[in-house]
Amino acid sequence: MKEVRLHGRGGQGGVTSAELVAIAAIDEGKxxxxxxSFGPERRGAPVAAFIRVSDKVIxxxxxxxxxxxxxxxxxxxxxxxxxxxxLKEDGIVILNTxxxxxxVRKEFGLTCRLALVDANTIAxxxxxxxxxxxxxxxxxxxxTGIVSKDALEEAMxxxxxxIAEKNKTAMHRAFDETVVTG
Amino acid sequence: MAKRVGIEVxxxxxxxxxxxxxxxxxxxxITPQTHIVEHLSEFVASGELDAEFIPVESEHAAMSCCCGSxxxxxxxxxxxxxQGLSLxxxxxxxxxxxxLPIVMVVANRALSAPISIWNDHQDIMVQRDIGWIQTFAxxxxxxxxxxxxxxxxxxxxxxxLPMIVNIDGFTLSHVIEPIEILxxxxxxxxxxxxxxxYKLDPKKPITMGPVGIPEVYxxxxxxxxxxIKASKRVIIKAWQEFADMFGRQYNPVETYRxxxxxxxxxxxxxxxxxxxxxxxxxxxxxxxVGLVRIRLWRPFPSQEFRRxxxxxxxxxxxxxxxxxxxxxxxxxxxxxxxxxxxPGSPKIFSFVAGLGGRDVTVExxxxxxxxxxxxxKKRPRELFExxxxxxx
Amino acid sequence: MANxxxxxxxxxxxxxxxxxxxxxxxxFRTGDWRSQRPVLDKEKCIKCGMCWIFCPDMAYTQTExxxxxxxMEYCKGCGICAHECPKDAIEMVxxxx
Numbered sequence: 001m002k003e004v005r006l007h008g009r010g011g012q013g014g015v016t017s018a019e020l021v022a023i024a025a026i027d028e029g030k031x032x033x034x035x036x037s038f039g040p041e042r043r044g045a046p047v048a049a050f051i052r053v054s055d056k057v058i059x060x061x062x063x064x065x066x067x068x069x070x071x072x073x074x075x076x077x078x079x080x081x082x083x084x085x086x087l088k089e090d091g092i093v094i095l096n097t098x099x100x101x102x103x104v105r106k107e108f109g110l111t112c113r114l115a116l117v118d119a120n121t122i123a124x125x126x127x128x129x130x131x132x133x134x135x136x137x138x139x140x141x142x143x144t145g146i147v148s149k150d151a152l153e154e155a156m157x158x159x160x161x162x163i164a165e166k167n168k169t170a171m172h173r174a175f176d177e178t179v180v181t182g
Numbered sequence: 183m184a185k186r187v188g189i190e191v192x193x194x195x196x197x198x199x200x201x202x203x204x205x206x207x208x209x210x211x212i213t214p215q216t217h218i219v220e221h222l223s224e225f226v227a228s229g230e231l232d233a234e235f236i237p238v239e240s241e242h243a244a245m246s247c248c249c250g251s252x253x254x255x256x257x258x259x260x261x262x263x264x265q266g267l268s269l270x271x272x273x274x275x276x277x278x279x280x281x282l283p284i285v286m287v288v289a290n291r292a293l294s295a296p297i298s299i300w301n302d303h304q305d306i307m308v309q310r311d312i313g314w315i316q317t318f319a320x321x322x323x324x325x326x327x328x329x330x331x332x333x334x335x336x337x338x339x340x341x342x343l344p345m346i347v348n349i350d351g352f353t354l355s356h357v358i359e360p361i362e363i364l365x366x367x368x369x370x371x372x373x374x375x376x377x378x379x380y381k382l383d384p385k386k387p388i389t390m391g392p393v394g395i396p397e398v399y400x401x402x403x404x405x406x407x408x409x410i411k412a413s414k415r416v417i418i419k420a421w422q423e424f425a426d427m428f429g430r431q432y433n434p435v436e437t438y439r440x441x442x443x444x445x446x447x448x449x450x451x452x453x454x455x456x457x458x459x460x461x462x463x464x465x466x467x468x469x470x471v472g473l474v475r476i477r478l479w480r481p482f483p484s485q486e487f488r489r490x491x492x493x494x495x496x497x498x499x500x501x502x503x504x505x506x507x508x509x510x511x512x513x514x515x516x517x518x519x520x521x522x523x524x525p526g527s528p529k530i531f532s533f534v535a536g537l538g539g540r541d542v543t544v545e546x547x548x549x550x551x552x553x554x555x556x557x558x559k560k561r562p563r564e565l566f567e568x569x570x571x572x573x574x
Numbered sequence: 575m576a577n578x579x580x581x582x583x584x585x586x587x588x589x590x591x592x593x594x595x596x597x598x599x600x601x602f603r604t605g606d607w608r609s610q611r612p613v614l615d616k617e618k619c620i621k622c623g624m625c626w627i628f629c630p631d632m633a634y635t636q637t638e639x640x641x642x643x644x645x646m647e648y649c650k651g652c653g654i655c656a657h658e659c660p661k662d663a664i665e666m667v668x669x670x671x
Contacts, residue, residue, distance in 0.1 A: 062541055387596035
């Protein structure tokens with residue numbers, strides 16, 4: 001079982017990202033859960049969402065305490081919250097950042113495996129909006145392969161209808177541009 | 183054909199109420215039930231569901247409308263939670279003795295104060311004695327299935343009682359997970375149209391809800407009490423038919439790895455799944471631990487529970503409700519009554535856990551089992567203990 | 575009221591405690607509750623029927639002449655008709671004995 005924690009700000013679409021991944025996994029015949037950090041929704045405030053994906057039936061309703069994967073949608077969050085909190089030893093943190101690996105490690109004190117992509121620029125250029133949730137799914141795919149690209153695209157088609165194409169383009173570009181460190 | 187989809191549990195419940203061809207839905211939104219009625223209102227607005235959606239001014243009005251529509255012979259669905267359910271209290275006792283088969287999904291949530299929108303079972307324990315049939319769902323699939331089952335049982339002319347399906351707020355209501363959604367044909371095959379025994383009909387007038395003078399009141403309540411007891415057979419039969427048709431078997435009480443278990447955890451609702459994982463872990467470490475899950479809470483399945491758990495030495499009951507000043511938590515108290523003076527019956531301890539959204543983790547279950555074992559050796563002063571509470 | 579004259583057991587009580595017989599209030603003769611009776615002054619009466627509309631027990635019926643008369647088997651003597659009469663044509667008179 002893989003456990004994922006997404007960090008974002010209220011309104012950035014972190015919950016939607018979690019939903020898309022879970023639905024894609026379920027469409028592939030796997031088991032999955034996606035859920036928000038339970039509570040009132042506050043636009044702009046740091047929020048989290050969670051995903052579990054497994055080949056076997058998932059028998060837990062615990063919160064996610066020790067994620068295998070952390071996805072950070074907002075470039076400003078790593079300096080506000082400890083994004084690596086509880087991360088498994090071989091876990092990976094996927095960041096939306098324009099910084100290099102060295103800069104990220106120095107700035108945020110992260111020692112874990114990293115995947116980096118400048119999702120702000122991609123989202124601004126492709127979507128014309130500073131909404132990075134679908135863009136960051138490209139980075140998630142590149143870094144982990146937690147679901148197949150096809151299943152995720154199908155889930156996006158169903159969810160977004162006529163704006164799906166743009167979001168898929170952003171996802172593809174992020175997939176190509178994401179740098180995964182050793 | 184049924185289709186396995188990734189779907190939010192609340193939406194799956196709304197689908198179930200739609201597939202059941204609900205005719206009247208009086209409802210008032212409240213967190214964490216909101217998504218259920220929100221989706222139903224969308225189904226009605228889009229014409230996907232031919233029903234009256236009544237956006238009432240309060241839960242008190244919601245349940246009053248439910249009584250009226252059910253009395254008029256319409257298949258009636260609503261949903262509520264917490265403070266909203268409490269606001270319904272005055273009305274909740276009415277449709278049950280009046281034998282009106284309303285179906286309600288309750289997204290279980292804590293009660294104020296302090297204000298909490300998060301999950302526990304205090305809201306429904308307040309309503310323990312309203313005389314409705316009550317089930318608890320463990321996961322999203324069960325929430326969907328039990329909603330359909332509720333219509334089938336409630337409206338059965340031998341039962342004709344209102345029914346509540348309890349689902350844990352947020353922990354179930356807000357989770358996306360794989361759920362097999364039955365087709366309209368499949369649901370129609372399981373759930374016949376609602377044909378009430380009596381209804382308000384201008385062509386054949388009757389009076390519902392008259393005064394019950396002291397010479398009559400006890401008999402009316404006794405008739406209700408016997409009706410809910412007798413409903414157990416229909417509840418089980420409707421589950422059996424569900425299993426025959428769709429392959430998923432439900433029982434009033436379920437056991438997990440209880441063979442040779444000396445300590446058994448007792449749970450209701452979605453923490454049962456985490457408890458299974460905890461039992462697996464403790465079994466791997468060589469402990470003889472099992473799990474008993476109560477799915478049917480009212481009428482309480484006494485025989486089934488005794489059969490399931492009677493051989494345990496210790497029952498560690500999880501109560502998701504803290505009753506101040508009481509002798510024991512409600513589930514613990516129920517089981518203590520059930521086993522009172524039964525020779526060789528297990529020792530029973532109640533552990534209050536998971537209040538107001540506090541997570542009940544695998545480690546908590548391990549702690550509970552350890553404590554229950556220790557208490558069985560030395561009788562504790564109190565019959566219940568609040569687990570995971572900070573002292574300072 | 576449910577089954578005031580037939581005391582039944584829980585096995586025989588009506589389903590849901592419903593009253594299955596419509597209009598059975600006719601069996602409850604409430605006239606003996608009365609301490610005052612309405613008396614109509616036909617000189618003042620304009621046959622408007624306000625007494626008939628307001629009577630909570632539906633004790634009033636219209637006569638062939640068009641006046642309204644209360645059935646003393648059911649009139650409780652509440653005085654609402656007298657209170658509502660726009661012409662003060664009804665007087666409540668104390669019952670004797």
